[in-house]
Amino acid sequence: MHPAFDPESITDALDRADMDLWTRQPPRSDSARLRFLLSRHADHHTLAARLHISPADLQAALPGRRDVPSEQLHHTITREVARLWQPLIRRRAHHSLAERGGMMVHFRGWFGFTGPAGSSDGGRFRLLTEQLPAPYIGRLFKAREREADEVTLRGIVADAVGESYFRVSPTGGLRMVELKDIDYIEFSY
Numbered sequence: 001m002h003p004a005f006d007p008e009s010i011t012d013a014l015d016r017a018d019m020d021l022w023t024r025q026p027p028r029s030d031s032a033r034l035r036f037l038l039s040r041h042a043d044h045h046t047l048a049a050r051l052h053i054s055p056a057d058l059q060a061a062l063p064g065r066r067d068v069p070s071e072q073l074h075h076t077i078t079r080e081v082a083r084l085w086q087p088l089i090r091r092r093a094h095h096s097l098a099e100r101g102g103m104m105v106h107f108r109g110w111f112g113f114t115g116p117a118g119s120s121d122g123g124r125f126r127l128l129t130e131q132l133p134a135p136y137i138g139r140l141f142k143a144r145e146r147e148a149d150e151v152t153l154r155g156i157v158a159d160a161v162g163e164s165y166f167r168v169s170p171t172g173g174l175r176m177v178e179l180k181d182i183d184y185i186e187f188s189y
Helices: 010-019 029-040 044-051 054-063 072-083 087-100 136-144 149-168
Strands: 104-113 124-131 177-188
Touching: 010 072, 010 124, 010 177, 029 044, 029 136, 044 054, 044 149, 087 104, 104 149, 124 149, 136 149, 149 177
Parallel strands: none
Antiparallel strands: 104 124, 104 177
């Protein structure tokens, strides 16, 4: 697992899975990556906000200004490049997956229906690998494109795994599926 990515983040897990789709590798050096990012953002202030640094810190990190950005900035740059690299290839793959399915999720976390204690469907730590139903794949990718927060993404994954694992639609009944306290999560397609 790449140290720049959070093993508990659904957003990062989707970006890691998309890295397997790339037909060519992104720039390797931080200066080349920053040039790429600058070409994708309207101005320095927008990029600085995406990287969670001040515009002055971005100016200092630009190619030719400082040799090595901090480790935290390096990881943030890596994640931002992964998010933006080869968008057409990513979009085609996501569209295909949303139509035909074929997306697997593997995670360890607290998962189950809310409800009376002691039920076999009750929440507990589980290590699961499940194939997500196609309609949820489309919802997940659309939410990711809108940069939905982790809570929203976690809800979509919980409903999808709930339907796949328990064989019932979680939104069809009175009980709700929860996924929380994720140790790690990975997607493959």
